[in-house]
Amino acid sequence: MNALENAMIEKARDLLEKGVVKRVVGWERGEFAYDPSPATFESAQSLESFVYNDFCGANLSKYLIKVSKNEGKTAVFLKPCDTYSLNQLIKEHRVDREKIYAIGIECQQKLDHFAIEKIGIDGIREEKYDGDEAVFHCVDGEKRAKKEDVVLLRCLTCKSKKFAIAEDTVVLHEMTESCGDRFEEVRKLSGMTADERFAFWQNELSRCIRCNACRNVCPACTCIKCVFDNPKSGVAAKANDVPFEEQLFHIIRAFHVSGRCTDCGECSRVCPERIPLHLLNRKFILDINENYGEYQAGEESEGKTPLTSYQVTDVEPGDAVRKGEDR
């Protein structure tokens, strides 16, 4: 991975020194090996703290909304699945295409530090992949874990390894696409009875602490004034007084991003309560795919979304719900 990081730093330095871009959005070294955080680099010197490793799961697209408002071009490092988010933002005119220099980067699945912690590995100093395994150099020696046990959920079912948008790429090795069925869980849930489903979601959603992390990180949640911050909307409660509050929050949020969600999985990645929020979004994606034709948000930077278009022969709502039952 080091060679890749160096290649990226070289690229960033080159762009900054030549004046092609004013700033680069990437990841900055954190306190520990497993907590790199998104950062903006404005000079070649500042690139010293630049880092790219298997813990860099964050999707940097959303930061561009703010950062790219500044004067000059902004370069950004995007993993293949992140490029879809940027494309969607361009489509929605949240980001000006002219002011972005997108650099596609290699991604060999990203790690989930919650999952690593869960299987009892901590004190990580360094980490690298070795075939199907991840090798961790910890304070108390070397530990190994199966990759599928420690990578982010979204990385088990790769959307694509294509770059939806990129001026340039930094790819040193071939990227392997994990090709699980991303709708498997959704179908499993759909096969349950309504009571079982309700119990499942009640159990998951009741853990919600309304920290709003899912909303803040979501590249599709870009409203300048959010309904959940508007006391007049009636849904802005910051605490969950009754079970309804968290249901309402998640239903509204999932519906709001339906047809625009690129399934980047950031919501589940950042959830401190480990609620599988991506399953809510995937339900919408599955329904859209089955009823209105295959659609991947962010694949194109223009055109209509499923909810802003229609067909005369669309399925009736009642039939759509019944169809979901039969699945």
Add this chain to the structure above:
Amino acid sequence: MQEVNTENEKFVPNIVAFCCNWCSYAGADLAGSSRLSYPANVKIVRVPCSCRVNPTFVLKAFQRGADGVILCGCHPGDCHYVTGNYYTRRRMALLFSFLDYLGIEKERTRVEWVSAAEGAKFSAVMNDFVRQVTALGENKRISDLRVKEE
């Protein structure tokens, strides 16, 4: 009003019906002037077009104590605003399917197309929907406990 008869006799559900101004609301009017009855616990909310109904309206209705929510609009192709109800159709198909996915009984939600000439259909639909929701009982899964009466 006594048309609602199931085992669940004591329970009278709260039904919110969003009706579009041009077709279904006129349909309800016709039902009235034709002396066709529909349950009094159906509360009609008049909207300019069925696509005026934001999904949060439906959620809000449930939050505020509705046991069932029904949306009525012009038949597809007959929308006063030409295409409004096509959008409604997609939106509500997704929303209702999603509520079902969360385990909220799918019988609590419905979309029906009722034209201004279909007073009889309006009355039949409302009677049928009320019967369906009455059989289900009180909405407990997606309601705010704070608005419930003791």
